[in-house]
Amino acid sequence: MTRQLLLSKFKVIPFDPAVLIKLIDRAVKKLAKNVLVYDWFLDEEASEVYFILEGLEPDAELFAEKIAAYLRGEGIWADVEKAGLLQKLASIRPAKAEIKVVIKGEKTGKPFLAWPDGNLQPLESETLTKLLLQSNFSLDEATQISHKVQEIFAGRNAISPKELYEKIVEIMGERSRLDELVLLKANLMPYLYVVIEDHGLIRYPTQNYLAALARQAASICGLKPTRRLIEELADHVLNYLRKEAALKARKFVLEPLYPDSVLSSSTIIFIMRKWLKEHVVFYEELRKNCSIEDVLNNLRARIHQAEHNYWTASSLAEKKALAFEVAYNSLTYLSIVSGHITSGSFEDLAEASGKIEILNLLNRTLKVRSNEEALRLLDKIVEESVSLLKRPRLE
Amino acid sequence: MKPPTAYLEINIGKGARTSKIILALVELSSLKPHEEINLTAAKIIAKSIETTGFQKNPVIADAESGVILDGMHRWNALKMLKARYIAACLVNYYDERIKLGRWARHYPRASALPAWLRGWIGPPEDPRKVLEKGDAFIYYKGAARRLRLPKNRVRALKRLKKLEARLKRTYGQIVYTEDELRDDGLMLFPPKLSKKEVVELASKGVLLPPKSTRHEIPWRPLHVNVPLNLLKYGGEPHVAYEALAALVSRKNVFEALHGFTLDREYREGVLIFLGT
Numbered sequence: 107m108t109r110q111l112l113l114s115k116f117k118v119i120p121f122d123p124a125v126l127i128k129l130i131d132r133a134v135k136k137l138a139k140n141v142l143v144y145d146w147f148l149d150e151e152a153s154e155v156y157f158i159l160e161g162l163e164p165d166a167e168l169f170a171e172k173i174a175a176y177l178r179g180e181g182i183w184a185d186v187e188k189a190g191l192l193q194k195l196a197s198i199r200p201a202k203a204e205i206k207v208v209i210k211g212e213k214t215g216k217p218f219l220a221w222p223d224g225n226l227q228p229l230e231s232e233t234l235t236k237l238l239l240q241s242n243f244s245l246d247e248a249t250q251i252s253h254k255v256q257e258i259f260a261g262r263n264a265i266s267p268k269e270l271y272e273k274i275v276e277i278m279g280e281r282s283r284l285d286e287l288v289l290l291k292a293n294l295m296p297y298l299y300v301v302i303e304d305h306g307l308i309r310y311p312t313q314n315y316l317a318a319l320a321r322q323a324a325s326i327c328g329l330k331p332t333r334r335l336i337e338e339l340a341d342h343v344l345n346y347l348r349k350e351a352a353l354k355a356r357k358f359v360l361e362p363l364y365p366d367s368v369l370s371s372s373t374i375i376f377i378m379r380k381w382l383k384e385h386v387v388f389y390e391e392l393r394k395n396c397s398i399e400d401v402l403n404n405l406r407a408r409i410h411q412a413e414h415n416y417w418t419a420s421s422l423a424e425k426k427a428l429a430f431e432v433a434y435n436s437l438t439y440l441s442i443v444s445g446h447i448t449s450g451s452f453e454d455l456a457e458a459s460g461k462i463e464i465l466n467l468l469n470r471t472l473k474v475r476s477n478e479e480a481l482r483l484l485d486k487i488v489e490e491s492v493s494l495l496k497r498p499r500l501e
Numbered sequence: 502m503k504p505p506t507a508y509l510e511i512n513i514g515k516g517a518r519t520s521k522i523i524l525a526l527v528e529l530s531s532l533k534p535h536e537e538i539n540l541t542a543a544k545i546i547a548k549s550i551e552t553t554g555f556q557k558n559p560v561i562a563d564a565e566s567g568v569i570l571d572g573m574h575r576w577n578a579l580k581m582l583k584a585r586y587i588a589a590c591l592v593n594y595y596d597e598r599i600k601l602g603r604w605a606r607h608y609p610r611a612s613a614l615p616a617w618l619r620g621w622i623g624p625p626e627d628p629r630k631v632l633e634k635g636d637a638f639i640y641y642k643g644a645a646r647r648l649r650l651p652k653n654r655v656r657a658l659k660r661l662k663k664l665e666a667r668l669k670r671t672y673g674q675i676v677y678t679e680d681e682l683r684d685d686g687l688m689l690f691p692p693k694l695s696k697k698e699v700v701e702l703a704s705k706g707v708l709l710p711p712k713s714t715r716h717e718i719p720w721r722p723l724h725v726n727v728p729l730n731l732l733k734y735g736g737e738p739h740v741a742y743e744a745l746a747a748l749v750s751r752k753n754v755f756e757a758l759h760g761f762t763l764d765r766e767y768r769e770g771v772l773i774f775l776g777t
Binding site for chain 1: 744753775
């Protein structure tokens with residue numbers, strides 16, 4: 107008897123897929139002995155679970171029976187079904203097929219990175235360099251690889267993260283080190299190791315999906331976030347999941363078994379709410395609706411105090427600091443009045459309050475050389491910022 | 502049909518038995534259905550695609566004419582979801598290994614020939630000869646009786662649809678079976694169509710009644726899981742075409758031979774795409 111690739115199928119009673127996914131994930135990790143579980147998936151329409159595994163037929167049968175028994179023990183009726191027409195387990199094999207990618211299309215611009223959930227993101231060399239640095243590559247190596255990748259994919263419109271990873275391995279050649287490559291794989295393809303269960307569906311941790319979760323988290327907190335804040339939050343969680351994936355990837359090198367970690371979307375939202383609480387300006391005050399007026403009143407008082415100090419200050423450095431304080435607080439005031447919640451950066455505040463011109467004035471002030479010109483600009487900033495307070499109060 | 506600018510070419514089998522399958526994204530509007538659908542079934546599929554975010558299995562279509570051979574409901578479901586593209590497996594319809602058959606309607610509970618049917622049928626004949634000829638007929642108690650139908654194929658099939666519904670009302674249960682004779686109950690065989698007829702009718706926009714044709718394809722890709730986001734991509738088509746090729750080409754492909762049951766029974770070879 108030889109080890110072979112097998113497909114095993116289960117019939118389960120129609121049940122909440124979220125619970126099923128969690129239970130099966132737990133059972134696979136516990137019960138996969140003598141068999142190698144490559145993958146499994148739940149067909150929620152047909153209430154069927156499939157396992158792709160390698161091993162001896164009796165071991166595979168025993169594994170299937172054990173999983174079914176485990177589910178029955180949890181109160182879910184499950185039965186091992188015939189996967190093939192003749193036998194209990196369908197014998198499958200890696201396809202002896204020649205698969206070729208044919209590309210005849212024209213180049214339309216920057217190549218896109220195609221995520222498995224179908225979202226397309228431009229392949230920026232800065233993003234790639236950052237990921238390479240996170241994977242313990244040196245700055246020189248990271249910059250060099252990023253440039254090479256852009257050159258290699260110059261004629262392409264879309265590539266997959268897997269293809270990108272394979273190309274980097276090829277570029278590295280003999281210089282490649284296992285540790286860096288394991289980390290790179292986890293950073294580029296965290297979905298290979300970590301997936302998110304969302305109301306019974308498996309979702310990949312991609313930027314777009316996490317942004318959708320971030321919007322949910324913000325609305326739970328009663329916040330109206332800016333686009334930038336959502337991006338920042340999604341980025342933060344993606345990095346957290348990348349670290350989680352790196353841990354799993356390291357384990358996978360030692361023990362090549364089914365490595366997935368299934369996290370529920372509610373856990374992710376919890377992480378996001380925690381981040382919001384720690385990073386958003388005036389979060390605590392804003393969370394309590396009754397204190398928004400107080401926050402605004404405090405801000406007004408601080409702005410007027412800073413304005414008064416500005417007109418009485420004598421040194422340019424002092425005036426500059428005070429003008430910036432007036433502008434920052436005025437923009438914060440306006441964005442809170444308009445119901446937006448920001449990450450607190452000048453760019454974000456200016457965008458949320460719709461007052462980009464103040465941001466432009468601030469940038470100009472930083473560039474001018476003449477003191478007189480700088481002073482003129484600072485006066486203008488303070489006047490315009492204070493005039494923002496005359497706007498109507500809370501919407 | 503205008504071929505997509507990027508696709509996956511899968512060559513499977515050996516020598517003369519090699520099958521070439523093209524897996525690609527195609528514009529939804531470039532494909533032509535040839536059968537009517539069950540609206541409820543299409544809505545269920547649409548809901549499933551929307552919830553899971555994936556078109557699980559590609560439709561099968563003729564590369565030349567764009568006629569959909571299998572997957573009319575998926576095509577309609579994606580139309581409901583306002584998708585721009587559909588994942589399709591493009592084949593050469595005139596390849597001998599692609600078989601065009603028919604679905605026989607079996608009424609196992611029928612215990613007599615209903616009186617109202619008498620005006621529709623001819624005298625009893627040898628069932629094997631009639632079966633081979635591919636004409637429409639009723640099979641009951643060892644005898645075949647040809648159906649008197651209009652010469653026009655479409656009108657004949659529409660008339661047959663009414664007949665089928667009336668028989669269902671009379672006998673309740675209906676089972677769609679292969680093109681073979683069964684001795685229990687009553688069987689209704691629709692006329693066999695030719696590939697040319699199917700292509701001509703679909704190209705004219707004529708929709709045949711459901712289950713008018715039965716296609717057997719040598720190889721069928723399953724679980725390709727093409728994301729709905731990609732099917733709705735609003736940018737340059739080259740990018741979407743290439744993205745599909747990039748995503749699917751890196752998956753692990755397994756084959757199962759000699760018949761297989763996944764969500765239904767597959768008599769053909771099956772290619773299962775796994776991983777991300």
